[in-house]
Amino acid sequence: MMPTKKQTTKKPAQSAPDAFTRLCASELRVECVREHRFYKKRRWRFDYAIPAHKIALEVEGGVWTQGRHTRPKGFLNDITKYNTAALFGWRVFRCTPSTLMTRQTLHLIKCAISGAILPEAKDYEENTQKR
Numbered sequence: 001m002m003p004t005k006k007q008t009t010k011k012p013a014q015s016a017p018d019a020f021t022r023l024c025a026s027e028l029r030v031e032c033v034r035e036h037r038f039y040k041k042r043r044w045r046f047d048y049a050i051p052a053h054k055i056a057l058e059v060e061g062g063v064w065t066q067g068r069h070t071r072p073k074g075f076l077n078d079i080t081k082y083n084t085a086a087l088f089g090w091r092v093f094r095c096t097p098s099t100l101m102t103r104q105t106l107h108l109i110k111c112a113i114s115g116a117i118l119p120e121a122k123d124y125e126e127n128t129q130k131r
Contacts, residue, residue, distance in 0.1 A: 020048060020100055027106055044081050055112050056092045059100055
C-alpha cells in the first residue's frame with residue numbers, strides 16, 4: 001500500500017517587489033502588491049493593488065494586437081471581474097503597459113487615495129452641469 005500525501009491548502013506566493021511597487025512605496029508612501037487575490041472563489045487577482053485603500057490597477061496588454069483583454073471572451077470576463085470587484089468596494093483603474101510607470105498613473109492613484117478630483121474630471125463635471 002502506497003502512503004498518501006497530506007492534502008495541504010496552498011497559499012498564494014507573495015511576489016517580490018518590482019519597479020512599480022517600489023515606485024508606489026517611494027512616491028506615494030503606500031504598500032502596493034502584485035497579483036493581489038481579491039476573490040478566492042474565482043481565483044481572481046488584480047495586477048496591482050493597494051489593499052489599505054481598496055484600489056486596484058489592471059494593466060491591459062494587447063490593446064493594439066487583439067490581446068486577451070480586447071477579444072470578446074476576455075473582455076466579457078473582465079467586465080464580470082471588475083463589476084464583482086466594485087461590489088466588494090474596490091476601485092479598479094486601468095492602464096496599459098506603456099503608461100504604468102508614468103507620472104499620470106501615479107497622480108491618478110494619489111488622487112484616488114486622497115479623494116481629490118483630477119482637473120480634467122472637474123472640467124468635465126462643470127461642463128455637464130451647465131447642460
